[in-house]
Amino acid sequence: MQLLDGKALSKKIEEKVASDVKELKSTCGCTPGLAVVLVGKDPASQAYVNMKKKACDRVGFYSITHEMPETISQEAIEKSIIKMNNDSSIDGILIQLPLPSHIDTTKLLELVTPEKDVDGFHPFNVGRLTTGLDGFVPCTPLGVMDLLKEYNIDVEGKNCVVVGASNIVGKPMASLLLNANATVEICHIFTDDLKKHTLAADMIFVGVGVINLIKEDMVKDGAVVVDIGINRAQNGKLVGDVDFERVSKKCSYITPVPGGVGPMTIAMLLSNTLKAAKANALKLKEAQV
The missing domain is CATH 3.40.50.720 (NAD(P)-binding Rossmann-like Domain)
Known part of the structure; x- marks a missing residue:
């Protein structure tokens, strides 16, 4: 029997992501950005978000966590997501699940622009995965x-x-x-x-x-x-x-x-966010030509 050591592999992936981030910064001045939506005070969700924040810091990402009260309205979260969709400093948007019962989770996941859906939950990316096309994968x-x-x-x-x-x-x-x-x-x-x-x-x-x-x-x-x-x-x-x-x-x-x-999940979040940042950097470069 051999153990599949995700902790060791995740460190290797982090090192590669950190190296790519440095190269991206030097070539185009771009810093990958990840925004997290955290609703309520669920201890497990808070712990996961904290781990993700630390991982972003280790590889040189810009990251921000939008902490929202348990009682927040659907409309208020939607406005926040739309704002992040239009924020050029944000390459990836992650909605920490589960959400409170009064929130329509599906509607929020569909509101995230597919190009920033680094969790791979948007139906557009789900469809691309199912048909074997490139996109963001959970x-x-x-x-x-x-x-x-x-x-x-x-x-x-x-x-x-x-x-x-x-x-x-x-x-x-x-x-x-x-x-x-x-x-x-x-x-x-x-x-x-x-x-x-x-x-x-x-x-x-x-x-x-x-x-x-x-x-x-x-x-x-x-x-x-x-x-x-x-x-x-x-x-x-x-x-x-x-x-x-x-x-x-x-x-x-x-x-x-x-x-x-477990460690591989966070490593892939970093990898997906870097992928989104590279795609955005390419669009920016093409727009300048």
């Missing part, structure tokens, strides 16, 4: 693909089971695997006999938020297991959706939690 599944590539794990022709069908992880994960010529099966809360599906899988990708959902008897020998889940156990320890201690004895590769997929 950071977590994109990070998983980079992690597999780092360890020379080829998904082509492999039987891949994705457990979880969320718009943020499961569906884009399945699309990326399908685009890479894997045979893909998506399982979810209504799937009958999950074990039957996972036992036949060469690779299992799970992200549903259920501690120890994937157990030793659900995984065949030599399988690749990617644990995208992150949960806090009763003892306060961070754990994934896989019974790591037992499953790791059977598989060929497995991601730890923490230190696996």
Whole structure:
């Protein structure tokens, strides 16, 4: 068994992004900018946003967090997003989820201009991913693909089971695997006999938020297991959706939690924001010609 070390790879990606930022600044005077919308005081959301801010600082991005009260109106958030869409210093816009129940999340995600949608949640970018065209891809599944590539794990022709069908992880994960010529099966809360599906899988990708959902008897020998889940156990320890201690004895590769997929998510956010900044710099250069 070998660990898929997302923490180590994320550091390599950060170093490359920081190098590219320096080059971008020297060639066109452009500094990549990321704006985050944070509504309310959810501790987990605040922690994630803080980690993203620190990562931006490390690579030399300009970043700003728009902190908004839990009671803010839909209209007020929409006005803020429109303002960011028109702000040339902002290359990427991220809306930290989940939002309060009175807010129409879909409407806000669709309001972000696709060229600044570094989370890859806008229907325009979702459509481009589904059809195999270039665009912005949700950071977590994109990070998983980079992690597999780092360890020379080829998904082509492999039987891949994705457990979880969320718009943020499961569906884009399945699309990326399908685009890479894997045979893909998506399982979810209504799937009958999950074990039957996972036992036949060469690779299992799970992200549903259920501690120890994937157990030793659900995984065949030599399988690749990617644990995208992150949960806090009763003892306060961070754990994934896989019974790591037992499953790791059977598989060929497995991601730890923490230190696996998590760091890759933030690394891909930096990568997507840099991609947006380079595209904007190119537009600016072409406009000046």
